[in-house]
Amino acid sequence: MNNVWISKVDAVESRPGPLRGLTMALKDNIDLAGVPTTAGDPRNSEPATQNAFVVEQLIAAGAVPLGKTNLDQYATGLVGTRSPYGVCHSVFSSEHVSGGSSSGSAVAVASGEVDFALGTDTAGSGRVPVAFNRIVGIKPSRGLVSARGVVPACRSLDCVTVMARTVRTARLAFDVMVAFDPEDVWSRRYESLPHHRPGRSPGSPAVIGVPDLGLDLDPLHEEAWQQTLDQAHRLGDVVKVDVRPLLEAAELLYSGPWLAERWLAFGDKLDDSPAVDPTVRTIVRAGAALTAAEAFAGFDRLAALARASEHLWTQLDALLLPVTPGQPTLAEVAADPIGANSRLGRFTNMVNLLDLCAVAFPGPDRSDGLPFGVQLLAPAGHDRVVIDLAALWCGEDDVLLAVAGAHLTGQPLNDELVRRGGRLVHAARTASSYRMYLVDGPRPGLTPTGSGDPGPGIEVEVWSLPTGELGSFLSTIAPPLAIGPVELSDGRRILGFVCTAEAADPARDITSYGGWRAYLNREERLP
Numbered sequence: 001m002n003n004v005w006i007s008k009v010d011a012v013e014s015r016p017g018p019l020r021g022l023t024m025a026l027k028d029n030i031d032l033a034g035v036p037t038t039a040g041d042p043r044n045s046e047p048a049t050q051n052a053f054v055v056e057q058l059i060a061a062g063a064v065p066l067g068k069t070n071l072d073q074y075a076t077g078l079v080g081t082r083s084p085y086g087v088c089h090s091v092f093s094s095e096h097v098s099g100g101s102s103s104g105s106a107v108a109v110a111s112g113e114v115d116f117a118l119g120t121d122t123a124g125s126g127r128v129p130v131a132f133n134r135i136v137g138i139k140p141s142r143g144l145v146s147a148r149g150v151v152p153a154c155r156s157l158d159c160v161t162v163m164a165r166t167v168r169t170a171r172l173a174f175d176v177m178v179a180f181d182p183e184d185v186w187s188r189r190y191e192s193l194p195h196h197r198p199g200r201s202p203g204s205p206a207v208i209g210v211p212d213l214g215l216d217l218d219p220l221h222e223e224a225w226q227q228t229l230d231q232a233h234r235l236g237d238v239v240k241v242d243v244r245p246l247l248e249a250a251e252l253l254y255s256g257p258w259l260a261e262r263w264l265a266f267g268d269k270l271d272d273s274p275a276v277d278p279t280v281r282t283i284v285r286a287g288a289a290l291t292a293a294e295a296f297a298g299f300d301r302l303a304a305l306a307r308a309s310e311h312l313w314t315q316l317d318a319l320l321l322p323v324t325p326g327q328p329t330l331a332e333v334a335a336d337p338i339g340a341n342s343r344l345g346r347f348t349n350m351v352n353l354l355d356l357c358a359v360a361f362p363g364p365d366r367s368d369g370l371p372f373g374v375q376l377l378a379p380a381g382h383d384r385v386v387i388d389l390a391a392l393w394c395g396e397d398d399v400l401l402a403v404a405g406a407h408l409t410g411q412p413l414n415d416e417l418v419r420r421g422g423r424l425v426h427a428a429r430t431a432s433s434y435r436m437y438l439v440d441g442p443r444p445g446l447t448p449t450g451s452g453d454p455g456p457g458i459e460v461e462v463w464s465l466p467t468g469e470l471g472s473f474l475s476t477i478a479p480p481l482a483i484g485p486v487e488l489s490d491g492r493r494i495l496g497f498v499c500t501a502e503a504a505d506p507a508r509d510i511t512s513y514g515g516w517r518a519y520l521n522r523e524e525r526l527p
Contacts, residue, residue, distance in 0.1 A: 052149025124348025131373020193381025256298025445499025
């Protein structure tokens with residue numbers, strides 16, 4: 001038996017929105033109104049009075065919660081065995097651990113019980129179980145997803161994560177989850193962060209870093225890793241880099257300030273009750289004895305390692321690493337519960353310490369048939385860079401489409417994009433050479449000017465559309481509009497709505513409004 005669920009709830013009617021009809025599971029350290037948030041401790045039996053901020057966002061977007069999932073107690077572990085509700089194992093092997101601490105969430109997704117699930121990730125808990133169950137996990141930049149209504153493990157580092165069977169579904173949820181929460185003191189605004197490597201030319205290949213040293217992987221993992229390296233060119237230009245400062249930073253997480261922070265978060269719960277997992281108790285109780293001097297020594301060492309590694313992010317768009325060095329059996333973890341767990345965090349522990357984002361996804365399977373997970377890391381704010389690269393690896397790369405009229409968000413035809421899995425990427429403007437004309441409908445049509453004074457550029461939205469849906473979408477577009485190349489103000493050329501030169505009537509030039517919404521607002525003000 002795989003001990004996935006701690007509690008289940010009746011499905012409610014889905015609300016309209018981008019996640020309409022998608023079912024979700026919540027790791028049981030995340031509040032769902034009316035259900036206890038146990039954090040893996042049965043003594044925590046009081047029902048939550050309201051949803052966590054992120055859960056409220058997802059429900060409002062149409063997601064349907066089905067229940068709360070098992071976890072390593074107080075989100076302390078990477079194995080999925082430290083729970084009074086029973087251990088979880090990989091869906092691919094009853095002898096191997098599921099990974100943790102978001103164990104039940106990963107298994108619920110991998111077994112098809114839900115469309116996506118929420119986990120948390122302080123040391124790798126949103127990536128390790130993803131790797132062991134052949135699914136996808138997005139670990140957002142710290143603070144992009146509110147942790148209000150989440151039981152803290154290490155509050156300054158905790159991240160709410162999302163897991164799904166495809167990058168596309170995970171990204172749909174991620175886009176809803178990212179929202180500033182003024183009541184969460186660790187919340188950050190996405191727009192306040194840089195979103196890509198400085199100086200990268202639009203349209204140039206991504207630069208992917210890989211380690212320049214051996215990683216001491218288990219033999220079957222090593223074989224799959226070498227296959228991964230052989231395929232890494234699919235993502236862009238591959239360069240070898242020194243990752244030793246990152247690996248050294250990973251060793252800091254369970255020492256100094258961050259172990260003391262765990263003790264601060266839930267140390268009062270770690271008494272001698274049989275409800276407390278003994279390994280969690282042993283690990284976290286050590287945080288009570290740490291001194292302020294030791295904490296500041298940890299902060300200082302981390303700052304030195306961050307400085308030693310920061311040059312990587314002027315060269316790379318992402319760093320490719322395995323998620324773990326191996327996948328232990330349940331028996332191996334039982335024999336050495338601390339040592340086996342500690343080894344699993346070698347490539348994950350440093351990500352939040354160094355303020356990085358990450359996405360984990362399946363690499364080539366091991367030769368024994370078990371999954372092998374890999375991850376892409378990048379600086380905070382570059383989340384969509386690594387998500388796009390993961391989609392490319394997984395064969396889910398979408399078509400970018402610039403829309404300027406009735407397909408804009410909130411306009412009558414926007415559902416033609418949404419129901420095909422379309423996703424708003426960002427707002428943008430065309431290059432200054434474009435003008436906008438009224439055509440039959442009335443609809444706006446974009447045309448590049450071949451001569452004369454350029455305009456200011458036109459407001460557009462850039463949408464991502466699954467490649468397989470492009471054909472059916474094109475069939476909905478009537479002349480004189482068509483899909484053709486559109487140049488954006490940043491120099492990129494993507495597909496977008498254009499009209500034929502014959503339909504560009506100078507008497508119906510509406511470029512001066514700067515966009516379709518502004519033109520419609522002008523129309524509404526006319527008597």
